[in-house]
Amino acid sequence: MRRVVVTGMGCVSPIGLNVKSTWESMVAGRHGIGPITRFDPSDGKVALAAEVKDFSPEGCMEASEARKTDLYAHYAIAAAVEAMEDSGLAGKVDPYRLGCYVGSGIGGISTMIKETTVMVDRGPTRISPFFVPMMIGNMASALIAIRYGAQGPNLPVVTACSTGTNALGEAFRTIKYGHADAIIAGGAEATINPLAIGGFANCMALNTTTDPDRASIPFDAERAGFVISEGAGILVLEELTHAVARSAPIYAEIIGYGNTCDAYHMTAPHADAEGSAAMIRAAFTEAGVTADERLYINAHGTSTPLNDKTETLAIKKALGDMAYRITVSSTKSMTGHMLGAAGGVEAIASIMTLRTGVIAPTVGLREPDPECDLDYVPGVARSADIDKALSISLGFGGHNAGVLFRSMN
DSSP, rough: OEEEEEEEEEEBBTTTTHHHHHHHHHHTTOOOEEEEOOOOTTSSSEEBBBBOSSOOOGGSHHHHHHHSHHHHHHHHHHHHHHHHHHHHHHTOOOOOGGEEEOSSSSSSHHHHHHHHHHHHOOOOOOOOTTHHHHSSSSSSHHHHHHHTHHHHHHHHOOOOHHHHHHHHHHHHHOOOTTTTTTEEEEEEEEEOHHHHHHHHHHOOBOOSSSSSTTTSSSTTOOOOOOOOOOOEEEEEEEEEEHHHHHTOOOOOOEEEEEEEEOOOOOSSSSTHHHHHHHHHHHHHHHHHHHOOOEEEEOOOOOOOOOHHHHHHHHHHHHHHHGGGGGGGTHHHHHHHOGGHHHHEEEEEEEHHHHHHHHEEOBBOOOOOTTTSSSSSSSOOOEOOOOOEEEEEEEEEOOOEEEEEEEEEO
């Protein structure tokens, strides 16, 4: 089987508009959570979100193109441009061997809101002719493919909060089995609007505190819901010999992927955690390695009561006693929950841990939950000798995904 490596990374997040600034914020323990500014939230239950700040699409697309494109796609394109520039891949791969697997959990919901309002207020003849292509969840992947002439496999994944991780895993397999030489992969999301926040709030998923420092607190006994966030995380995956032949930067190798479903409930994880434990085992089985003390796990860690204790149980079921000898953290304590974009950004955090030997902390963890009893690196970053990193994502519908990386240092 062919080996697959990461040769480029790009992101847009609430704590940085690129990989460098996002990682620096993670290491410093700076979160991006604050009062909602996109609209007046006073008539709803939720006052806080993790908004992307000071972002403009001008650096990556023309103003005329931006007007015809939803915000989630703006984020995706910006992150893809950074990743491709980082990789130096453009023009150095057969177009029919270059793919694009960029998904979104929800897609162009802001466009949906805007054009629905137009229809109600002004009638259906006033709906934008760009409404459908702006709204649909495959358009970020399509636009990135158009930009880079990626005429190979194109598969925008939609698995709710597991979207970014599933996109990476499916891209990994596509290259591994010889169907492409390189794929631009990850996820993007832009859902900070009254409809999305109202919907998540009414299904009891969001934290309703007004204290930004106690809003996203994964594995803490006082956790009470996630903080909605936005952005994009994109990686360039490439077959190893192809990358070496062009002297590309190599950040890490992907060695395993797990993909299971609880097949249990629309929103809740199964209490026995067998589905997510099976996903973790599958990633290690494909990699042909076992977990040891040099493993780091970037947990899904949403700060919801059910997720965090169930994910903890899954890690313990999958790894046994080794679960107590590894490090685990949730960077959602700083980014909030980026939904379909989370897996891409958290994969970047996992790779940066391998590259730097620094583990980003779970900054909000102050009051340990007895049911969450692993080493979650509370409060501040920590140096560690790490050679493998597992990025986990768990989505509504019971989707469980994990990508296992290995250091190339």
